[in-house]
Amino acid sequence: MAVEHNKNSERPVAEKGEHIIARHLIDDDAIKEEKNLVIDGVDVSGRWNTFIETRVDSEFDRSFFDEIQKTVVGSRINRCWQCGMCTASCTVTPLYRRFNPRAFIYMMQLGNLKLLKKYTDVAWRCVGCYKCSQRCPKQVNPAEMMEALALLIKKYFPEEIKSNHQLTIDEEVKKIYEGMILGHGRLDLANLHTSAMRKMGKTTELMSDKDERGAIFKMMKDGRALSVLRLGKPHKWHKSKDAIDNYLRHTGTLEQEK
Amino acid sequence: MAENILVIGGGPAGLHAAIELAELGVNVSLVERDTFFGGNPKKFKYKYLFPDLQPAENVIGELIKGAESNNNIKKYLSANIESFKEDGKKFSAVIKSSTGSETKTFDSVIVATGFEHFDPAKDSKYSYQLFDDVIDIKDLERMMGEGNFTRPSNGKPPKNVAIILCVGSRDRHVGNQYCSRVCCTVSVKQAIELKEHFPETEVYIFYMDIRTYGFYEDLYWKAMEEHDVQIVKGRVAEITSGPDNTVICKGEDTLLRGPFEIPFDMVVLASGMEGGPQSPEMADKLGIELDEHGFLKQANVTLSPFKSNKDGIFLAGACTGPKAIADAILEGGAAAMDAYIYAKKNS
Structure with a gap:
């Protein structure tokens, strides 16, 4: 033909x-x-x-379930019984009704990629408040399950994410973030904030705002600014630092191999 | 010479066991920690029992009457087992009551120490004891027993009522993984009673599964078909205060895939059953085993459910796990038979 x-x-x-x-x-x-x-x-x-095309699902793709279960964050996928406690607790769902942790877990259990594909725009919106994990009666840990979901969407629908939602990793922010973690063992929110402002080209706003200036002056005066500078490192930080360093180098090579 | 058998606990199971044994001519010592017989049904003033909505008094009242009028039963109220030890095949126990301590030898023992209602205050998401209008099934049962169906906050009839199933049951988070078996049926029964009293009140049941097993299913059908009780699939995850003196149930309608936050006049938590502090206390005192759920352990759940792991000590009623009053009474009779056979063989 x-x-x-x-x-x-x-x-x-x-x-x-x-x-x-x-x-x-x-x-x-x-x-x-x-x-x-x-x-x-x-x-x-x-x-x-x-x-x-047929609207009837003709199979449950269990290989997908196995794949999720092998990840650290998704290992408890077999526990979920769809009670809805996670969605009911969710911080994000009231803002984006289409973000539904319970439904996502069900789609992952049955390997319904066709349906998951429709949610690439909201699937990564978990803010990590862990209210769901705290309340889940089966201790599925839905918050981390959402992490598994995000990884999965990144793996199976990279084009969707790039073209529709510009979800690319900002190399500069990544550098600042890693530098902070490796250098001090903790996040410096003030630093992240200022670098983000700088990146957006809002350097003048940084110092011009009355409140902001006032806050800086106040912090200088009561010594908080100094204590931020003197921020100590976690106990035996060099060991943790080596491990993170090693991990980052390892994932780096992995990505290059791909 | 007549056999001596000790029955610990004067609830439905213990009372029935004591009466059956007394009828056989056994000298029964019935020990009850409270100042009255009848157990939890009496303590919390249960009014009507499922499935046929007969007055609880018909059942519990009859059992109490039967035990009190029987001279073969020596009754100890406000009493406890002070010490307990094995004496060959027999047992020696010190019973301490308001009238003093008494040491007695028994051929066998029946433990029927029952359960405790789960305290919903242990699970903070339900805001129990924070809002007056959030009550649990035992509170509602007692209110109904006193003829009071109104809102605790203002004494007015509720416009709408939410009944939340599986509170303190089937939840790793609170530590109880089991189903408490009767709460679904009790809740459906209470929904019917509410609707019969206030036909205008809207009653919603939030469920994950409705486990009105066996013939109790009839009651659940009746609630929907005759009383327009609406069921909503999804467990409620949070209760907060709402406008106009209401409480808001926050949950997910898992069938329509979406969150809801709906104000209710009254919320009833179907709290489950726990082994209570008495179960480990009995296990410790009598040298028998506890199971992983905090109830007393049966020697073999299928073959010998009324035996403990120690010869001569038998178990009946809700001390071995959540169950309906009918089942507790039935087990009382069965454990009485087991205890009688053991006593007969060894006396």
């Missing part, structure tokens, strides 16, 4: 799937329709070649 796309035909065709009754019930990407198509020399352009 010879299929050729009839590029030259200027025949006017309907909008995609326009003639389908109850069109609103069918997802756009489930409709397969070529505007201009010739099969075995017969021109079937337009509605004649319309196909609707």
Whole structure:
């Protein structure tokens, strides 16, 4: 069967799937329709070649479940019984109703990638408040499960993330972040804040705002500014530092191999 | 010579065991820690029992009457077992009560020390004891027993009531992994009672599963079909204060996939059952084993559920796990038979 796309035909065709009754019930990407198509020399352009992909799931993809279970953050995926306590506790769900930890865990359990793909825009929005993990009656640890989800989405739908949501790692922020952790063993929020401001080109705002200036002056006066500078390092920090260093170098090589 | 058997605990199981043994001509010593017989049903003034909504008095009252009128039963109230030791195949116990201490020898022992209601204050997300209108099933049972169906905060009829299942049960977070078996049926029963008293009140049951097993299912169907009780799938994760003296239940409707925050006039927590402090105390005193859930351990859950791991000591009722009053009474009779056989063989 010879299929050729009839590029030259200027025949006017309907909008995609326009003639389908109850069109609103069918997802756009489930409709397969070529505007201009010739099969075995017969021109079937337009509605004649319309196909609707089946809306029935024909398998549960358990390999996906196994993959999640092997990760440290997703190891408890088999515990979830879908009570909804996590979504009910969630800080993010009231803001983004489509961010639903319980539903995401279920999709991961059944390996429903087709459905997960629709949530690449919200799937990474967990803020890590851990309210869900604290309340989960089965101790699934949904907060870390969301981390597993984010890793997964990054792995399976890298294009979606790049093209639609500009979720690329900011190398500069990464450098500041790693420098802080390795140098001091803790985060310096003031430093992160100022570097972010600087990055956005808001250098003048940094010092111009009355409140901000006032705050800095106040902190100088009561000695808090000094104590921030004198910030100590965690006990036996060099050992932890070596381990983190090692890990970062290790992941670096891993990424290069890929 | 008649056998001597010690029954510890004067609830439904203990009372029934004592009466059955007394009928066989056994000298029974019935030891109760409270000032009255009847156990938790009496203590919390249960009014009607499922599944047939018969007055609790018909059941508990009959058992108490039966025990009190039987001269073969020596009754000890406000009493406890001060010391306990094995004496060959027999047992020697010191019973301390308001009338003083008494040392007695027994051929066998039945432990029927029952359960404690889970205290929802242990699980802070439900805000129990923080808001007047958040109560649990034992509170509602007692209120209904006193003929009071109104809101604790203002004494007015509630416009809507939320009943939350699985509080303190099936939850690793609070340490109780088991299902308490009766709370679903009790809650459905209470929903019907509420609707019968206030037909205008909307009653919602928040569930993960509704476990009204066996014929108790009839009651659950009745609640929906005759009283328009609405069930909503999803466990409530937080209770906060709402406008106009309401309390807000925050949860997820897992069927429609979405969070809800709905104000209610009254919230009833279906708190489960626990082994209570008496179970480890008995295990320690009598030298028997506790199970991993904090109840007394049965020798073989299928073959010999009324035996403890120690010969001559038998178990009945909710001390071995959550169960309905009907089951506790049934076990009282079964343990009485086991204890009688042991006593007969060794006396």
